[in-house]
Amino acid sequence: MSGARDHSHDHGHGHAPHPFQPDIEDAPLTHHQLLALAVGELLVDKGVFTGYDLRRQIEDMDSRSPASGAKLVARAWTDAAFKDRLLQDTNKAAAELGIDAGTIPIMTVENMPDTHNVIVCTLCSCYPRLLLGLPPDWYKSRAYRSRMVREPRAVLAEFGTAIPGDVAVKVHDSTAELRYLVLPMRPTGSDGMDEAALAGLVTRDCMIGVAVPDAPDH
């Protein structure tokens, strides 16, 4: 191989093969992964739904994103009557904007000058997936779930969110039938912005409550 001559190794790597990136199948399935696969296959075999239906549903869940929640927040910032309806019945208010928030009731909690809300699910990882998409891994971690109820201000500070002592921190432990969405306060300096631009200020973390929207000139 003449190429070896013009390929010297003073740049510090040899010809030993790189370690392979493990395939998905190289990690053993957990009990519940196996159970989900088996139940899915059984339901298809029994004709309860088809493989297409199953795939389509997974694709639909994967396509959900925080953009839906951000739209609701931006509308609430610009339309006080809509905000009242959002706080009253979030699923119904979402439908007004053509957003399917599903059948699980979602409760919107409003940040105020004297109250900051933050969401956690200590028992599992309940999350308003239809409005925010799939949760980030940290939301499901034991560290977040145990510490957010125990020392919320310290955890918020680690997210870069300092809540002044005169503002009450209200933690919502989402343990049962409701899902929660935080309605952040509209940042100062956003007066001239239209609804679409405002929605761009509203991130996933703001709607979980571990952050607040940046001012537009940030």
Add this chain to the structure above:
Amino acid sequence: MSVGKRFPVGARVRIRRAFPPGHVRAPWYLRGLTGEVCHVVGEFRNPEELAYGRNDGAKLTLYRVRFRQTDIWPDYAGPAHDTLEVEIYGNWMEPAEEKAA
């Protein structure tokens, strides 16, 4: 059938100090503690039964209960006005004595 609404908004309630096995939705860290009902959510089927495939149609009233963080954690590091709100089913709640603030 339903167990009905036993606790109005504002009622002082204690989360039962019980530790049964199963699909229990009352968080461990709140058991035995006293809070205040802040919202009567509605009637829902009992998850402790549903989780095991039992569903006889009975429903429980679900409440949201507010706790002061300083009541949950004696060494809580934040200010006294910090709170925690959580959904609790009626079967986990009992009336609490009114205690002086």
